[in-house]
Amino acid sequence: MPHPDPATVQALLGSHAVPCRRGVAGPRGIALPPFLDHHVHLHLVDESPLPAHGIAGVVDLGGDPLSFARRPHGGMPHVAYAGAFLTAAGGYPSGRSWAPSQTVREVTDPSTRPGVAGGATTAVDEQAECGASVIKIALNAQSGPVFDDALLAAIVRAAHGRGLPVVAHVQGDDTAERAIEAGLDALAHTPFTAILAPDLIERAAARQAWISTLAIHRDDPATHEIAVANLRAFAAAGGRVLYGTDLGNGDLPVGVNPDELAALREAGLDAASIVASLIDPWPDDSADGLSLLAGTSTFVPGGPPTDDDLTLWLALATVVPTEELIHDDL
Numbered sequence: 661m662p663h664p665d666p667a668t669v670q671a672l673l674g675s676h677a678v679p680c681r682r683g684v685a686g687p688r689g690i691a692l693p694p695f696l697d698h699h700v701h702l703h704l705v706d707e708s709p710l711p712a713h714g715i716a717g718v719v720d721l722g723g724d725p726l727s728f729a730r731r732p733h734g735g736m737p738h739v740a741y742a743g744a745f746l747t748a749a750g751g752y753p754s755g756r757s758w759a760p761s762q763t764v765r766e767v768t769d770p771s772t773r774p775g776v777a778g779g780a781t782t783a784v785d786e787q788a789e790c791g792a793s794v795i796k797i798a799l800n801a802q803s804g805p806v807f808d809d810a811l812l813a814a815i816v817r818a819a820h821g822r823g824l825p826v827v828a829h830v831q832g833d834d835t836a837e838r839a840i841e842a843g844l845d846a847l848a849h850t851p852f853t854a855i856l857a858p859d860l861i862e863r864a865a866a867r868q869a870w871i872s873t874l875a876i877h878r879d880d881p882a883t884h885e886i887a888v889a890n891l892r893a894f895a896a897a898g899g900r901v902l903y904g905t906d907l908g909n910g911d912l913p914v915g916v917n918p919d920e921l922a923a924l925r926e927a928g929l930d931a932a933s934i935v936a937s938l939i940d941p942w943p944d945d946s947a948d949g950l951s952l953l954a955g956t957s958t959f960v961p962g963g964p965p966t967d968d969d970l971t972l973w974l975a976l977a978t979v980v981p982t983e984e985l986i987h988d989d990l
């Protein structure tokens with residue numbers, strides 16, 4: 661393979677992409693920053709194959725906060741987490757077999773005082789003290805009761821007071837609109853129950869990040885079409901798109917998911933935008949971003965890809981120590 665021109669590679673994949681070789685005599689390919697899956701549930705999967713299949717970091721959006729607090733630091737994949745799902749009394753996902761009681765907290769009191777049973781601040785404090793870097797709430801009107809405005813506002817205030825963003829699972833009725841109006845920072849899934857009005861998309865794009873999770877609808881073409889249309893409009897309006905798969909929800913590949921990448925293409929994202937969605941450090945928006953992943957890179961052998969083989973090529977990604985990669989001269 662001839663050495664690819666670095667300028668061509670960066671025009672296609674973004675300014676972080678660098679042609680390289682893996683080791684002195686190893687294969688040629690492209691170096692990229694570490695990839696993240698921004699929506700997983702580690703208690704439902706064996707995470708060990710993730711790095712070999714391109715995922716260096718994950719964001720767990722619903723699990724047992726104590727199990728994360730006990731997790732040793734410095735492992736691979738790097739794990740950021742929300743801790744438990746916060747939901748209304750009897751709300752989704754309480755009672756689900758995949759959501760044992762230690763993964764759900766019912767918030768029933770908008771109290772901002774700490775230590776109140778069922779209080780908004782109590783629930784946020786618990787996750788924060790277990791090391792959460794984001795708060796996850798459920799607003800699923802298709803599967804039970806959801807928070808009223810007072811509870812929603814109290815949770816957002818408590819989380820923001822601790823410097824934590826809030827991400828919501830929205831499903832049904834006007835839940836996406838409520839999440840946007842309440843100042844939530846992110847949606848855990850591209851909205852998939854209705855096509856959102858253009859002005860609502862504009863407001864979402866101005867203030868939220870959306871985690872894609874398009875491939876979970878692969879067996880339901882009508883729902884898939886709604887989600888793709890919403891993400892296409894959100895991305896076109898300049899919204900921040902985060903790659904995420906909801907790993908743990910059904911049978912999904914443990915690693916970079918070519919179906920998710922293909923659906924992002926369908927939603928109109930170009931190659932550089934797809935790479936940007938994979939390397940976004942959310943929810944760690946601090947200046948040094950993924951400092952815990954310093955020294956870690958993504959290596960994709962071969963390439964640079966053509967438009968047609970982009971998604972399959974990116975799915976060949978693997979996580980490597982940066983020192984293994986010998987960059988071509990720029």
Ligand SMILES: [Zn+2]
Binds near residue numbers: 699700701721722906
């Ligand atoms: Zn999920």
